[in-house]
Amino acid sequence: MVSKWSKDDALIWLSGGALVLGFLMVAGLILVIVVHGLGRFWPQELTLYELRDGRIVLGHETSRVSVRTAGLSGERSVAYRLRVRTGDRERFPAEYVWLEEGRVAWRDAPREAVVVEQVRGGDVFGFLESFVDDGTVVARGYEAVRAHYREQSPELERLRRQRALSIVLSFADGRQHTVSLANVHRIYAPNAMTTWTRIRHYMGGAWSYLWSPPRDQNRLGGVYPAIFGTAAMVILMSVVVMPFGALAAFYLREYGNPGPFLNVVRIAVNSLAGVPSIVFGVFGLGFFVYYLGGTLDRLFFPAELPEPTFGRGGILWCALTLVLLTLPVVIVAVEEGLAGVPPGLREASHALGATRFETLWRVVVPVVLPSILTGLILSVARAAGTVAPLMITGVVAFSAELPVDGTWPFVHLEREFMHLGFHIFDTGFRPDGGEASLPMAYTSTLLLLAIVVALNAAAIGLRSRLRRRYSLAAAGA
Incomplete structure (x- = not known):
């Protein structure tokens, strides 16, 4: 007996140690991402x-x-x-x-040192020398140039179109560098900032990051097109995967006759959950893009051929590919919910004269609703973080057009789009980006991680709340 308890204690300590080690590894990873991601917008002293x-x-x-x-x-x-x-x-x-x-x-740490954030070409560090208008120097020195720049700020968008306006900087070794005003995104002096000014600068940088397009080949700027593209793709995927997944689960649990066929279907569904995502991408490229897209082009867009319309990567094909990827998640979640419905509810409904469909629609579905919503949110969380199949079915590093805009027919399912996950891959591992693009990759990773964690937390909270409500209702009945 002593030997048996010793082995049990050792197993408990081993399991607990493995759990703590895994938690520390995840916490360390998140800490690295948070530190590097949140520090990107804070002005660094020169x-x-x-x-x-x-x-x-x-x-x-x-x-x-x-x-x-x-x-x-x-x-x-x-x-x-x-x-x-x-x-x-x-x-x-x-x-x-x-x-x-x-x-x-x-x-x-000279107070006059400035950072010039360029639209293209990265940041430039130096000292303000002069403000030039069509070859004529209109201001000299740090204070005069900054004052003149502030005066022009209300009309900056119009003045940026005028290539004659420029700012002259001097580097540390005395060399001068001219920056066209059309290429200036922002100028600030970090060494002259107070704490409140730094906080305002940080908040402005974070806001610009969320709501502005990228610039300088995705190394700078914002990720609004990537966020919009990710949201549009996830919504389109949800519209398709939710009814198909729920109907499949209802058939397997409520209408299908137990036998070899249902067993094979369940094995296939469970096996799909373990297939690598890139396999779904290859299938989506061959079936959706080349076959279905090519067929649609020949039937409805013959005048555009040989230039493909739907016969190339687009947001529609990415969404359908992710439907196949997340379908097992929805089916399993809904089936688990159906298995948890008390048999007494069905029997009571039938005893009151309700048909099988009425019982399913009015009694079973409200009870299973937490599982349906859980499956939806989990599928959305997985789709938001999946990148591999999208790389070959329609995601691009940069796109000047959004899938939804003011041009008829307003929703353009054939367009390529930007995705937050692929944006991380592009900025973090591009061969020509160097280390200057790594802060953008960390910040995008933190944003994607926050989205996925929020979706999973919402799934857990919603499931617990609805299950508690319906369990109390069933107990009261």
Whole structure:
């Protein structure tokens, strides 16, 4: 008996340790995403470094690492290296530079240092020299240029169309750089900001991120088209998967005769839940895009051929592909709800003279409604985070058009669209983006994670609330 309890205790401790380890791993992953994602909009202080060899670098420090070195006598020492983002792609194409901290003669945080956020080309760090209007200098110096820029801000959208307006910056080493006003998104001086100004800047950056389109090849700007495209695809998928999944579950549980056929169908449904998502994408490409889309083009759009209309990737085919992917989730959730309906409810309904359909519609469906909504929300959560099948059925890195706009017929099911999950992949793993696009990838990951967690939390809360309501009603009956 002692030996048996020892083994049981060991198993309990092993299970508990595995649970704690898994929780810590998930918490660490979320912490990394939150720290890197939320810090993207906070204005970073610019530091001016002068090295002992005479070089001058302006930028903000992103990390400080220790490096062990060995001298001629064999003694080991620790040196530190600073990783600085320079905002000077002409001088540092990689945008980041490593500085030996021991070779820094002095450093300063000049209040006049500014960040110019460009529409294309990334951020530029420097000092405001002059404001130029059609070749004529109309303002010189930091204060004068900033004041003139603020005066033009109310008419900035109109003035941006005039390529003659520009701002002249000077880099840390004295070189001058001209930025066209048409390419200026925002100018701010982080070292001169107060705490309240930084908070306002942070909130404005977060708002712009959610409601503005991307710029500079998705490295900067917002993700509004990706959010809109993700929402439109999920809504379209839900409209299709919900009735099909619920009807299939009702047939399997209420109308189908138990036997080999139903067993095979249930095995197939459970097997679909374990199929890799890319397999659904290949099927969607071959069947939906090439076969159905090509057939629709030949029947309804012959004048547009050989240019395809529906015979290429689009939001409709992505939604139908995800219908196949999430259908098992809905069927299983609804079937579990049907299995939990007390048999006494059906028997009481039949005893009162209700038909089978009336019993199903008026008695069973209200009780199963929590499971139906749970299946819907879980399918939406899975669809929002799935990327692989969409990459080959209609998602693109950038699209200037939305699936829904003011052009007739207003809803364009044949259009390609942006998706938040693919946006993360594009910004985080593009070969030409470098490390400058990683903050955007972290922020988009945090946004997608928040959406998925919110949907799952809503599913759990809604299911518990409705089950409690109907269980109390059944107990009272």
